[in-house]
Amino acid sequence: xxxxxDKKSQSSSDNPKIRTPIVCVxxxxxxGKTSLLDRIRGSSVVSGEAGAxxxxxxxxxxxxxxxxxxxxxxxxxxxxxxxxxxxxxxGHHSFTTLRARGGALADLAIVVVDITDGFKPQTIEALQIxxxxxxxxxxxxxxxxxxxxxxxxxxxxxxxxxxxxNQRVIDLVEKKTYEIVGSLAxxxxxxxxxxxxxxxxxxxxxxxxxxxxxEGIADLLMVLIGLAQRYMEESLTLAVDGPGSGTxxxxxxxxxxxxxIDVILFDGTISVGDEIAVASSTGVITTKVRSLLQPRPLKxxxxxxxxxxxxxxxxxxxxxxxxxxxxxxxxxxxxxxxxGNENEVRESIEREMTEINVTLSPEGLIIKAxxxxxxxALCKELTTAEIPVMRAxxxxxxxxxVIEAETIKTPYYRSIIAFNTxxxxxxxxxxxxxxxxxxxxxxxxxxxxxxxxxxxxxxxxMKRHLDQKRFEQIIFPAKMVVLPDCVFRQNNPAVVGVRxxxxxxxxxxxxxxxxxxxxxxxxxxxxxxxxxxxxxxxxEVAISIDGATVGRQFDVNDELLINIPERxxxxxxxxxxxxxTIDAREVLDEFTRLYRxxxxxxxx
Ligand SMILES: Nc1nc2c(ncn2[C@@H]2O[C@H](COP(=O)(O)OP(=O)(O)OP(=O)(O)O)[C@@H](O)[C@H]2O)c(=O)[nH]1
Numbered sequence: 001x002x003x004x005x006d007k008k009s010q011s012s013s014d015n016p017k018i019r020t021p022i023v024c025v026x027x028x029x030x031x032g033k034t035s036l037l038d039r040i041r042g043s044s045v046v047s048g049e050a051g052a053x054x055x056x057x058x059x060x061x062x063x064x065x066x067x068x069x070x071x072x073x074x075x076x077x078x079x080x081x082x083x084x085x086x087x088x089x090x091g092h093h094s095f096t097t098l099r100a101r102g103g104a105l106a107d108l109a110i111v112v113v114d115i116t117d118g119f120k121p122q123t124i125e126a127l128q129i130x131x132x133x134x135x136x137x138x139x140x141x142x143x144x145x146x147x148x149x150x151x152x153x154x155x156x157x158x159x160x161x162x163x164x165x166n167q168r169v170i171d172l173v174e175k176k177t178y179e180i181v182g183s184l185a186x187x188x189x190x191x192x193x194x195x196x197x198x199x200x201x202x203x204x205x206x207x208x209x210x211x212x213x214x215e216g217i218a219d220l221l222m223v224l225i226g227l228a229q230r231y232m233e234e235s236l237t238l239a240v241d242g243p244g245s246g247t248x249x250x251x252x253x254x255x256x257x258x259x260x261i262d263v264i265l266f267d268g269t270i271s272v273g274d275e276i277a278v279a280s281s282t283g284v285i286t287t288k289v290r291s292l293l294q295p296r297p298l299k300x301x302x303x304x305x306x307x308x309x310x311x312x313x314x315x316x317x318x319x320x321x322x323x324x325x326x327x328x329x330x331x332x333x334x335x336x337x338x339x340g341n342e343n344e345v346r347e348s349i350e351r352e353m354t355e356i357n358v359t360l361s362p363e364g365l366i367i368k369a370x371x372x373x374x375x376x377a378l379c380k381e382l383t384t385a386e387i388p389v390m391r392a393x394x395x396x397x398x399x400x401x402v403i404e405a406e407t408i409k410t411p412y413y414r415s416i417i418a419f420n421t422x423x424x425x426x427x428x429x430x431x432x433x434x435x436x437x438x439x440x441x442x443x444x445x446x447x448x449x450x451x452x453x454x455x456x457x458x459x460x461x462m463k464r465h466l467d468q469k470r471f472e473q474i475i476f477p478a479k480m481v482v483l484p485d486c487v488f489r490q491n492n493p494a495v496v497g498v499r500x501x502x503x504x505x506x507x508x509x510x511x512x513x514x515x516x517x518x519x520x521x522x523x524x525x526x527x528x529x530x531x532x533x534x535x536x537x538x539x540e541v542a543i544s545i546d547g548a549t550v551g552r553q554f555d556v557n558d559e560l561l562i563n564i565p566e567r568x569x570x571x572x573x574x575x576x577x578x579x580x581t582i583d584a585r586e587v588l589d590e591f592t593r594l595y596r597x598x599x600x601x602x603x604x
Pocket of ligand 1: 027028030031032033035036090142143144145146209210211212213258263
């Protein structure tokens with residue numbers, strides 16, 4: 001039990017007051033997130049004699065008694081959490097939107113992966129998001145009933161069902177599970193099937209489940225409870241009393257009530273009459289709670305008023321708050337009960353609405369997203385990939401963004417990532433104009449992994465292209481020897497035969513002798529009377545040299561070098577050594593030694 005909490009928690013009983021952990025479901029499209037949530041709610045109803053589930057606003061609470069009654073695996077855990085609160089809207093977006101104190105609101109997560117389909121881009125994205133937020137999670141390997149030959153035993157625990165399968169099915173489930181273990185290992189997670197996990201802090205648990213038959217659901221819930229007990233007791237214990245703090249899930253117009261906000265309360269208590277502060281599109285507003293509404297139990301559905309009223313609600317809970325002036329409230333905003341210093345509360349909300357946990361660079365991309373959470377998740381991935389971000393903002397892509405992107409110095413950062421957000425029509429018009437179309441690249445998407453991949457692909461292409469362009473301009477080292485009996489013309493220009501000893505020879509370069517004396521400018525290179533642009537080591541070619549006379553500036557059997565300008569030497573030595581052959585590096589070394597005899601820092 002958490003030490004810090006002892007004083008506070010010994011109220012009416014010896015058990016500390018612990019709030020319900022909040023759980024979010026993430027995973028790839030169609031892998032079964034909604035079905036899994038539905039089943040968790042459904043099976044709890046069926047087996048819930050000891051304490052039925054309660055439907056909250058935007059969330060469902062499954063009490064611990066219900067979970068225990070389902071009979072999942074019990075690794076000798078002591079239970080003192082009241083149950084689990086599942087956010088009803090699955091998906092990455094709701095996970096990143098729902099924030100608390102600048103981090104994820106959910107205390108725990110389930111990552112759903114279709115056991116027959118394996119890892120997909122959004123499975124990977126879920127792992128990245130959760131790793132970024134340090135949220136403990138469990139893998140639900142769903143659709144186990146679709147393994148060919150699987151015999152269903154509805155609502156049984158996975159192990160009980162699994163024991164009754166034939167060997168071929170058992171082998172197949174093992175194989176599929178280990179494929180997931182393999183994929184997780186590729187992403188740096190050590191994992192095992194849940195019943196083989198000894199230390200949940202080190203090993204990620206995989207629970208095969210079926211949302212259709214209910215098999216494995218009990219085990220999944222039990223593992224979640226285990227994770228909550230293990231990781232979070234302290235943070236959960238600290239959070240029951242005191243002024244309420246929550247996150248706005250949605251703003252909804254309700255008949256007879258006007259604009260209301262659906263809130264997930266993660267901390268403290270909220271009561272009718274409380275003064276609350278919340279962010280709206282016009283800034284932080286304060287208002288007084290008129291009523292707190294919760295859904296009526298199913299059996300009372302015929303009563304006209306859909307909601308029942310509560311005087312006060314304690315964390316964790318989903319509750320609809322009715323109060324004046326809520327119509328402009330922003331989803332994802334913090335809601336706080338004002339208990340004393342209003343200014344402090346206002347400031348903390350403002351901070352949470354604007355502050356993202358990222359380091360911006362003076363030079364980098366512009367990224368836009370629809371929520372702070374989404375922005376932060378994307379930023380974290382970009383930072384991991386060592387891609388600098390210059391500006392990160394919530395909102396659609398505007399003309400201003402396009403204009404600013406065009407001024408970014410590094411061509412491969414001249415881009416905007418629009419994550420889960422729109423591009424305003426005038427910004428799109430600007431992007432279509434030829435100059436911007438050529439200069440600014442836009443990446444749009446709603447899967448981090450996808451936008452990141454397309455950005456990286458574009459950036460690498462762009463870098464290659466730029467390198468190539470620079471390569472073409474940089475003068476490379478080369479050394480040649482003037483061949484005897486091949487003086488075709490004495491001067492104006494001198495035309496002689498040479499053999500390239502190493503490196504590459506191109507037109508337009510200046511030549512020097514091995515002692516550093518200037519020879520002249522190379523005009524043309526000919527191979528079998530044809531002009532060519534480039535000659536390489538081993539080639540024998542005729543060259544014409546302006547400003548030189550054979551027998552004066554140079555002679556047959558002389559070795560000549562290309563005179564490389566100092567700034568080209570800098571680029572060659574700093575960035576292009578890996579592109580030079582060993583013999584070309586030797587020539588460069590020979591060449592720089594000539595100059596560095598007098599000035600050791602020449603070209604450095
Ligand atoms: N056989 C079987 N089918 C399942 C199971 N879980 C989900 N499905 C089916 O898989 C399909 C997708 O399930 P959903 O629950 O809608 O998946 P989702 O991940 O919520 O999908 P999105 O909300 O579109 O991302 C549906 O046709 C479900 O009936 C399962 O355990 N077994």
